[in-house]
Amino acid sequence: xxxxxxxxxxGRRYQAMEQLKAxxxxxxxxxxxxxxAQTRACADWLAEQLRFAMLESSVMETRHPSGRAGHPxxxxxxxxxxxxxxxxxxxxxxxxxxxPLELWESPxxxxxxxxxxSGHEAVFARGAVDDKGQVWCHVEAITAWQAHGGVxxxxxxxxxxxxxxxxxxxxxxMEAYKDELKADVCLISDTGLPDRNTPAxxxxxxxxxxxxIILTGPDHDVHSGQYGxxxxxxxxxxxxxxxxxxxxxxxxxxxxxxxxxxxVSMEERNMLKTAEYDEAAFSRGVxxxxxxxxxxxxxxxxVSIRPTLDVNGLTAGYQGEGAKTVIGSTARAKVSMRLVPxxxxxxxxxxxxxxxxxxxPGNVKxxxxxxxxxxxxxxxxxSAAAKLAREAVERIWGRPPVFTRSGGTIPVVADIKRILxxxxxxxxxxxxxDRVHSPNEKFDVEMFHRGTDTAAAxxxxxxRLKSV
Amino acid sequence: xxxxxxxxxxGRRYQAMEQLKAxxxxxxxxxxxxxxAQTRACADWLAEQLRFAMLESSVMETRHPSGRAGHPxxxxxxxxxxxxxxxxxxxxxxxxxxxPLELWESPxxxxxxxxxxSGHEAVFARGAVDDKGQVWCHVEAITAWQAHGGVxxxxxxxxxxxxxxxxxxxxxxMEAYKDELKADVCLISDTGLPDRNTPAxxxxxxxxxxxxIILTGPDHDVHSGQYGxxxxxxxxxxxxxxxxxxxxxxxxxxxxxxxxxxxVSMEERNMLKTAEYDEAAFSRGVxxxxxxxxxxxxxxxxVSIRPTLDVNGLTAGYQGEGAKTVIGSTARAKVSMRLVPxxxxxxxxxxxxxxxxxxxPGNVKxxxxxxxxxxxxxxxxxSAAAKLAREAVERIWGRPPVFTRSGGTIPVVADIKRILxxxxxxxxxxxxxDRVHSPNEKFDVEMFHRGTDTAAAxxxxxxRLKSV
Numbered sequence: 054x055x056x057x058x059x060x061x062x063x064g065r066r067y068q069a070m071e072q073l074k075a076x077x078x079x080x081x082x083x084x085x086x087x088x089x090a091q092t093r094a095c096a097d098w099l100a101e102q103l104r105f106a107m108l109e110s111s112v113m114e115t116r117h118p119s120g121r122a123g124h125p126x127x128x129x130x131x132x133x134x135x136x137x138x139x140x141x142x143x144x145x146x147x148x149x150x151x152x153p154l155e156l157w158e159s160p161x162x163x164x165x166x167x168x169x170x171s172g173h174e175a176v177f178a179r180g181a182v183d184d185k186g187q188v189w190c191h192v193e194a195i196t197a198w199q200a201h202g203g204v205x206x207x208x209x210x211x212x213x214x215x216x217x218x219x220x221x222x223x224x225x226x227m228e229a230y231k232d233e234l235k236a237d238v239c240l241i242s243d244t245g246l247p248d249r250n251t252p253a254x255x256x257x258x259x260x261x262x263x264x265x266i267i268l269t270g271p272d273h274d275v276h277s278g279q280y281g282x283x284x285x286x287x288x289x290x291x292x293x294x295x296x297x298x299x300x301x302x303x304x305x306x307x308x309x310x311x312x313x314x315x316x317v318s319m320e321e322r323n324m325l326k327t328a329e330y331d332e333a334a335f336s337r338g339v340x341x342x343x344x345x346x347x348x349x350x351x352x353x354x355x356v357s358i359r360p361t362l363d364v365n366g367l368t369a370g371y372q373g374e375g376a377k378t379v380i381g382s383t384a385r386a387k388v389s390m391r392l393v394p395x396x397x398x399x400x401x402x403x404x405x406x407x408x409x410x411x412x413x414p415g416n417v418k419x420x421x422x423x424x425x426x427x428x429x430x431x432x433x434x435x436s437a438a439a440k441l442a443r444e445a446v447e448r449i450w451g452r453p454p455v456f457t458r459s460g461g462t463i464p465v466v467a468d469i470k471r472i473l474x475x476x477x478x479x480x481x482x483x484x485x486x487d488r489v490h491s492p493n494e495k496f497d498v499e500m501f502h503r504g505t506d507t508a509a510a511x512x513x514x515x516x517r518l519k520s521v
Numbered sequence: 522x523x524x525x526x527x528x529x530x531x532g533r534r535y536q537a538m539e540q541l542k543a544x545x546x547x548x549x550x551x552x553x554x555x556x557x558a559q560t561r562a563c564a565d566w567l568a569e570q571l572r573f574a575m576l577e578s579s580v581m582e583t584r585h586p587s588g589r590a591g592h593p594x595x596x597x598x599x600x601x602x603x604x605x606x607x608x609x610x611x612x613x614x615x616x617x618x619x620x621p622l623e624l625w626e627s628p629x630x631x632x633x634x635x636x637x638x639s640g641h642e643a644v645f646a647r648g649a650v651d652d653k654g655q656v657w658c659h660v661e662a663i664t665a666w667q668a669h670g671g672v673x674x675x676x677x678x679x680x681x682x683x684x685x686x687x688x689x690x691x692x693x694x695m696e697a698y699k700d701e702l703k704a705d706v707c708l709i710s711d712t713g714l715p716d717r718n719t720p721a722x723x724x725x726x727x728x729x730x731x732x733x734i735i736l737t738g739p740d741h742d743v744h745s746g747q748y749g750x751x752x753x754x755x756x757x758x759x760x761x762x763x764x765x766x767x768x769x770x771x772x773x774x775x776x777x778x779x780x781x782x783x784x785v786s787m788e789e790r791n792m793l794k795t796a797e798y799d800e801a802a803f804s805r806g807v808x809x810x811x812x813x814x815x816x817x818x819x820x821x822x823x824v825s826i827r828p829t830l831d832v833n834g835l836t837a838g839y840q841g842e843g844a845k846t847v848i849g850s851t852a853r854a855k856v857s858m859r860l861v862p863x864x865x866x867x868x869x870x871x872x873x874x875x876x877x878x879x880x881x882p883g884n885v886k887x888x889x890x891x892x893x894x895x896x897x898x899x900x901x902x903x904s905a906a907a908k909l910a911r912e913a914v915e916r917i918w919g920r921p922p923v924f925t926r927s928g929g930t931i932p933v934v935a936d937i938k939r940i941l942x943x944x945x946x947x948x949x950x951x952x953x954x955d956r957v958h959s960p961n962e963k964f965d966v967e968m969f970h971r972g973t974d975t976a977a978a979x980x981x982x983x984x985r986l987k988s989v
Contacts, residue, residue, distance in 0.1 A: 415811070
């Protein structure tokens with residue numbers, strides 16, 4: 054049966070890409086409230102497409118913890134049949150802001166197919182691979198299965214609109230619709246592959262604590278000649294605080310930061326170090342001479358099994374052209390920490406806050422804001438579902454998947470386990486150079502089609518899962 | 522004769538303020554090329570006013586070292602008579618950018634008279650005290666003298682339009698018009714007083730080196746999950762570099778930074794520490810709990826006889842609302858160093874550049890730009906001109922001036938000495954809380970009038986200077 058479905062898919066490739074392009078034209082930027090109408094239009098369009106794929110589909114409202122309306126969630130189901138396993142497919146239709154716009158070679162919301170730097174055809178657009186393209190792999194696979202009696206599982210699609218802003222409205226939505234969303238396994242395609250020839254199943258995701266430090270020295274911007282040297286300059290103090298957060302070995306100095314980091318076996322570390330991992334390609338991808346970070350680990354380990362602390366933004370004083378001799382009243386830093394199992398975001402957050410405050414001099418005011426937190430997760434690699442997924446992947450790729458850890462965060466994975474009680478399979482199709490969150494984001498055309506085939510095979514394989 | 526002039530001035534106070542307000546309405550922001558027409562209109566207006574004061578006055582072109590046209594200079598003279606001393610009065614009609622506009626209580630270019638926080642009437646506008654108001658003290662004094670036979674000196678006014686952008690076109694202008702500008706002494710009112718009851722003559726100015734550090738890590742903004750921990754984050758590296766520029770004692774760590782700092786006698790230090798200097802008022806003026814800086818010095822010393830290194834601006838990554846999990850490709854810092862005699866800006870600049878480059882890791886690119894440099898200066902306090910100035914100030918204020926050092930920089934003072942060969946007298950009327958370069962800049966109304974009287978008295982006193 055799967056081979057028939059794959060044949061159908063192979064005949065629909067042009068059509069599949071055209072539909073993905075339509076999906077990508079919606080500027081569904083969840084961070085921007087002035088895009089709300091377009092974000093909703095995107096959800097409406099997606100729900101309609103899922104109806105064409107013969108699913109029962111609806112656009113459902115959410116509520117943010119603050120009380121305001123959240124972005125809607127698209128929920129779609131086939132007709133569930135007793136005895137079949139239930140698969141929850143999660144994805145998101147919202148995208149990151151496209152800025153800086155001037156760095157896009159073709160406009161962010163006008164999907165364009167052209168060859169990338171390595172000579173492979175790709176579709177360039179914001180959201181191409183994160184996550185619209187990967188959501189579309191599933192929509193297309195489901196559509197193809199319809200011509201052959203439909204997917205052989207009880208299917209529930211949950212496609213949300215707030216992943217890029219921390220999925221903050223989703224937990225209470227899942228609580229409210231717990232019974233409707235109940236499943237044997239969750240399947241997510243929002244991760245990547247080490248390279249175009251190596252399929253992968255992601256076995257872990259990093260968690261996140263995101264903070265903004267706001268320091269105030271003088272109550273107004275002052276002349277650096279009149280005051281320089283005699284008052285605390287919040288920009289200098291901020292630099293001192295941030296510099297003190299790492300030691301000479303590249304380790305984070307926040308007390309207790311590493312206390313709960315799970316030991317990773319040499320076996321897994323060796324797998325990470327060798328599994329088709331190309332250090333030179335990693336550096337080349339971002340045009341740096343060599344990678345660097347915590348001593349004793351290579352780049353593959355640093356972005357997966359090790360926690361980090363990175364500045365995501367700095368703002369202080371005069372930022373225009375040329376010189377202005379001013380000491381700014383305030384200095385701000387956005388700082389995020391990626392966490393690994395079993396670090397607890399609440400514990401890390403509290404220790405971070407204490408560390409920062411302990412370093413602030415008595416004549417500087419300090420405010421710290423926190424944004425979405427997420428738990429790190431490990432997903433089982435030896436469950437029945439994982440074994441079936443492995444078979445499905447091997448069938449399409451001609452080789453078994455490697456098990457990797459992603460450096461990124463999908464906040465909902467921990468919530469799915471906590472609220473719905475099911476494990477997640479992370480099978481994604483992004484390439485390391487897809488420029489996720491950056492200008493000129495792309496999705497490799499071949500990966501798109503192979504991802505679609507893989508999704509079709511996954512449905513076939515998971516049909517053999519025993520329902521609990 | 523002076524008492525007659527002072528009587529004339531006392532009858533013209535309303536008029537004097539109205540004319541200052543007209544001067545302040547020109548948005549003569551030298552840093553902004555889109556203000557060029559208004560900057561020139563300001564120069565034209567000023568030249569015309571000086572003609573009303575019976576001076577021969579012209580607007581003269583300048584050329585920037587880069588080859589482009591500079592902002593014009595206003596040069597005005599009375600009829601020079603043999604045997605009289607020649608006084609060069611320098612000032613500037615250009616102003617700092619008014620931003621951030623939203624912090625102004627009344628618009629920056631709509632001069633408004635109201636009471637300040639301490640209950641004294643002041644005129645609020647960009648340039649009120651720096652330097653239009655103080656230039657106008659002289660114009661008004663000259664006007665009043667005209668009713669009594671004119672100022673008793675050979676007068677040359679040189680009012681430039683690029684002080685706030687480093688006076689870069691002025692040196693070659695002075696070279697070209699050396700003979701026309703030749704004088705026995707230069708008089709500048711562009712400094713301040715310790716408080717409203719204490720007149721001051723400024724005996725030293727700090728110099729300046731202003732740099733921008735631009736670090737580049739990855740060649741594009743990247744996802745902090747995908748890359749975080751394994752590539753150099755230019756924002757973190759920038760913070761480390763800046764933090765390392767000071768030691769725990771608040772001293773600058775650049776090699777050789779203090780080598781050429783002139784020893785300041787305990788006598789002068791004691792004068793600085795006690796001369797009406799109010800540490801609590803200093804902190805209150807900028808709403809900090811207490812001053813801080815290099816150990817072993819108080820605030821008065823830190824802003825005058827000690828060199829500094831301050832961040833004037835930071836720019837990196839995402840600066841919008843909320844969270845974006847990005848590692849920015851570049852991070853920038855504007856950093857300025859205030860220098861004291863006899864630090865050489867070229868030597869400091871070179872050592873700064875070496876220090877920064879030595880701290881940049883091999884996988885980060887570093888560009889360093891430098892903006893206007895200025896030499897620190899000491900002006901003689903025991904010259905014949907200084908003694909006459911002292912008498913003039915005492916006549917108006919009823920007490921002799923204190924000799925202070927300004928933390929600020931007037932780049933042209935060193936050039937006047939070098940090119941025209943004459944010393945400068947710095948007699949200014951700004952108060953410490955005048956918010957120079959900040960929103961709500963002001964000039965105290967009483968200081969304006971007393972400054973005008975002092976200018977009139979200075980012309981009388983300097984008339985007794987022997988011409989060389």
